[in-house]
Amino acid sequence: METLLIQLTNQKAIGLLHEMEALNLIKLLDEPISENQSFSEKYAGKLPSAVADDLQNYVTASRKEWSD
Template identity: 45%
Template sequence: MNNTLLIEITNPKALGLLHELEELHLIKVLETRTKESKLSDKYRGVFTKEDAQSFNSHTQEMRNEWKGI
């Protein structure tokens, strides 16, 4: 069996448990760090140009409404 899973560690204790499982030769920990990307890079190409302009316009309207409160 050779399955690879990508997991996110949410508690430092979990990393210790994973290393213990590795010492028992039950799993192999492949440490990779994901680099944070900018939201503009992440969502580039997701919206059409028209949708993006509409979304931007709507966002600006909402911000202006909050300024008036």
């Protein structure tokens, strides 16, 4: 099974999608996408804490090297 994200360019398409769902061709998922959500909010908690700390230390050290 494959999950796709689509953007409707015509509101008539939603009717077609519902018809396809009724025919058991697709399943519509109710997961709204917030366009105002910040990058950090969107991906918060996606990495284990130890990996996130190591990555943050690496980024900090890299920035320090460039500024020196």
